[in-house]
Amino acid sequence: MKEIELKMQGKIKRLTNHTFKFDERVSEGWFSAVYFLKTCAIAESHKPNNQVMMQFFQKKHAVLCGTDEAIALIQTFAKNPEELTIHSLKDGDKVEPYETVMTIEGPYQNFGFLEGIIDGILGRRTSVATNVYNVVKAASTSGVQKPVIFMGDRDDHFTQQSGDGYSAYIGGSTAQATHAMNEWWGKRGMGTMPHALIQLFEGDVVAASRAYHEQFPEDELMALVDYNNDVVTDALKVAREFGDLLKGVRVDTSRTMVDQYFWRNQDVLGKFDPRGVNQELIFALRHALDQEGYNHVKIVVSGGFTEDRIRSFEKENVPVDIYGVGSSLLKINIGFTGDNVILNGKEEAKKGRKYRPNERMEKVDW
Numbered sequence: 001m002k003e004i005e006l007k008m009q010g011k012i013k014r015l016t017n018h019t020f021k022f023d024e025r026v027s028e029g030w031f032s033a034v035y036f037l038k039t040c041a042i043a044e045s046h047k048p049n050n051q052v053m054m055q056f057f058q059k060k061h062a063v064l065c066g067t068d069e070a071i072a073l074i075q076t077f078a079k080n081p082e083e084l085t086i087h088s089l090k091d092g093d094k095v096e097p098y099e100t101v102m103t104i105e106g107p108y109q110n111f112g113f114l115e116g117i118i119d120g121i122l123g124r125r126t127s128v129a130t131n132v133y134n135v136v137k138a139a140s141t142s143g144v145q146k147p148v149i150f151m152g153d154r155d156d157h158f159t160q161q162s163g164d165g166y167s168a169y170i171g172g173s174t175a176q177a178t179h180a181m182n183e184w185w186g187k188r189g190m191g192t193m194p195h196a197l198i199q200l201f202e203g204d205v206v207a208a209s210r211a212y213h214e215q216f217p218e219d220e221l222m223a224l225v226d227y228n229n230d231v232v233t234d235a236l237k238v239a240r241e242f243g244d245l246l247k248g249v250r251v252d253t254s255r256t257m258v259d260q261y262f263w264r265n266q267d268v269l270g271k272f273d274p275r276g277v278n279q280e281l282i283f284a285l286r287h288a289l290d291q292e293g294y295n296h297v298k299i300v301v302s303g304g305f306t307e308d309r310i311r312s313f314e315k316e317n318v319p320v321d322i323y324g325v326g327s328s329l330l331k332i333n334i335g336f337t338g339d340n341v342i343l344n345g346k347e348e349a350k351k352g353r354k355y356r357p358n359e360r361m362e363k364v365d366w
Contacts, residue, residue: 014090014364015068019184021162026077032113043109053342054115055356056102056122058334063133064093064101065170066125069163070118071364074104078111086364091129092170093360100358101336108340115338122336124160125167131307131329132171138307139323141314147174147322149190150181151302155327168329174322192222192250203227205234206241213245220247222300229253230260231281232288239294248298248321251285253277255304277301279318286319300324 023030029037043050067088075081084106095101101122104111132150139146150168153161158180165181176182179189193212201207209223221242225234235249253259255276261284262274272280282299289297301313302324310323341347341355349355 014071015184016072020069020072022073022076026073026114026117029113031117033116036113036115040109040112043107043112048107048109050108051106051342051344052108052112052340053103053105053355054112054338055100055341056118056336056338057098057100057356058095058123058126058336059097060130060334061097062095062126062334063129063171064089064095064122064126065091065129065167066122066163067091067102069125070102070121073117073121074111074114075366077114080107080110082366083107084111087358087361088364089358089361091125098356100356100361103361105342119336119338123334124332125163125170126336127332127334128164128167128329129171130334131331132168132173134307135305135310135323135325135329136172138311139314141311142317146314146320148172149174149300149302149322149324150176150329151324151326152330153177153181153326155330164330192219193224195224195227195252198224198227206237209238209242209246213242221245222248222250222298224252225249226251226253226259226277228260229257232259232261232285235285235297236288236292236294239289239292239297243294244296246294246297248300249285249289250300250302250324251277251282252301252303252324253281277303277305279313279316282313282318282320298322302326304328 068091071086071088074084074086078084084104086104088102089095136148139148150165150173152164161178161180162183165176166184168176169185175190177189177191182189193208198205198208205223205225205227209221213221223238223246225231228234231251239246253276258274259281261281262269268280272278282301285299298321299319300322301320305323305325306328313320339349339353341349341353347355
């Protein structure tokens with residue numbers, strides 16, 4: 001967490017254009033709205049000496065992310081980037097609604113075609129970072145900070161993994177599911193077993209766990225225990241087999257299923273929704289493990305967890321040790337706007353927008 005805290009405080013150097021694998025067609029305007037391209041052409045021929053300031057903001061309380069990427073994009077694709085002056089906040093900064101997060105000053109034709117791309121970078125990265133931050137905050141509602149694993153590999157196009165993983169890191173996630181998600185911040189992906197591994201062993205969770213441990217003896221053994229929809233039974237099977245070697249069990253029950261535990265204990269039904277990974281199932285699992293002396297075994301939950309759902313688990317002190325979260329973290333709910341607000345040293349902007357200076361921004365050194 002210390003590295004994340006340093007990043008949040010702006011004490012880690014910015015990522016550079018060596019980090020990002022930009023598509024070279026950006027320079028050709030391939031990803032720019034055509035009206036920006038046309039405006040750059042008009043500026044070049046009719047107003048070649050113009051000097052504008054473009055200002056970027058969004059409208060929510062958020063954790064900013066994407067500034068390093070946007071700056072690297074400008075450095076890589078703007079025309080004569082040495083003629084531009086950039087001021088910016090840093091990835092990890094908490095920002096207010098309408099707060100200016102970045103300004104670019106220089107001839108419009110040198111960078112104006114990048115406006116929409118910059119908006120998109122900041123919007124996606126900030127959305128993911130903010131979503132993760134809010135989930136991590138929810139996972140501490142009980143007073144103890146629970147780790148959050150970013151499991152968004154299956155919820156969007158694979159080409160987004162590096163940027164999304166970095167945004168999740170900025171937001172405070174503990175680990176990511178793929179190596180690509182860790183690429184920009186120098187770590188490796190982590191994970192244990194999927195249902196596919198247990199299927200290969202015909203539903204025998206103990207056999208699958210044994211094979212996993214033999215193949216990857218240096219890994220901490222974390223067994224997935226919902227394959228047979230009998231979480232308590234299978235968790236106890238692997239705990240009895242591996243004892244102290246078993247570090248945790250993961251529960252990922254489908255939201256359409258009712259675990260076998262409740263069919264054996266029908267007297268508790270009718271008081272709550274028994275489907276999926278519910279609170280009563282986790283309480284029962286923790287009790288069963290503790291009763292046989294497996295207090296050391298951690299419980300990991302995944303499958304449809306959101307900020308609100310995690311907060312409800314934490315308020316009820318459900319004995320979850322780690323949350324795995326995916327799709328809810330990838331909702332793009334923050335949009336950025338770039339506005340030209342200064343023209344040749346004088347304020348000039350469309351009605352409803354104005355120059356909003358921000359002393360928190362720092363000048364970017366080229």
